[in-house]
Amino acid sequence: MHWNELATALFGPDHGLQAEGALITGTAIFDGQPMAVIGTIDHAPIGVELALRQARAVLDLMAQHPGRPLLLLVDTQGQQLRRHDELLGINRAMAHLAACVDQARRRGHRVIALVYDQALSGGFLATGLMADACYALPAAEIRVMRLPAMARVTKIAEERLQALSQSNPVFAPGVANYVAMGGIQGLWDGDLAAALRQALQTAPREDQRAALGAERAGRRCAAPVIQQVLDAA
Structure with a gap:
């Protein structure tokens, strides 16, 4: 779905969002109240x-429009x-973006993410997965690592890995598998x-992904292991 079509479906034709390069920003009115929107296309x-442009937008939101x-x-x-x-320190820039989104949540901003097209790798981890809750359109494509790359990293x-992906969502791309994993x-x-x-x-304000993964039988071990660590602390 094109971003403008999505914005119109969510906020109406006068949504007020603009794309500058690959970045969407703006303030839309939803149910009579302003809502900040930040995204990519x-x-x-x-x-x-x-x-850094996304992080700046989040910082400006916290400074200018608390909550x-x-x-x-x-x-x-x-x-x-x-x-x-890589030479400029992309790892630190993406960590900064993730920290800004997390700080917005801690300061009381309700943060909802929607994967409306494609979500891969670190670009997804530093944005969508840092929200209070991340949702997706049914036709979205989601994966963190392709199986050939996973094979090189894990030495499996x-x-x-192809065989495992048929029965275990952890090894398989696709929006349905990410729903199953929580x-x-x-x-x-x-x-x-x-x-x-x-x-x-x-949407929950606390991270419930491990519990959802156990409930949906897509990620069975995370929640029990987390509980064992908490019990031992």
Whole structure:
């Protein structure tokens, strides 16, 4: 779905959002109240510049409009794979972006993320997965690492990973698998404005992804291990 079509479905034709390069920013009126929107378009790779522009927008929101809800629109192919960005410290820029989103949540901003097209790798981790809750459209494409790359990192044969991905969501890309693992709170289909309204009312403020993964049988070990660590502390 094109970002402007999505914005119109959520906020109406006079949504007030603008795209400058790969970045969407603006303030939309939702149910009579202002809502900040920050997002990316066109499968944007998140490099140092784009990460810092998003972080600046979050910092400005906290400084100028305390408590205003924030909607993160996610469409990214992941971190920018350029030596230039590596030399500039892309890891620190993306960590700064993630920290800004986390700080907004801690300061009382309701932060909802929506994957409306593509969400890959670090670009997704530093934005969508830092929200109070992350949702997705049914046609979205979500993955953190392709199986060939996973095979190189884990030293497990790609054929073995392919077999595991048939029965274990942890090894498989796709929006349904991320719902099963608890990374995606739920899917938005049909009336998107109604889905956003419900998310603002019901999205958890505490991280429940491990518990959801256990409940949905997509990530069975995380919650018990977390509880064992807490019990031993």
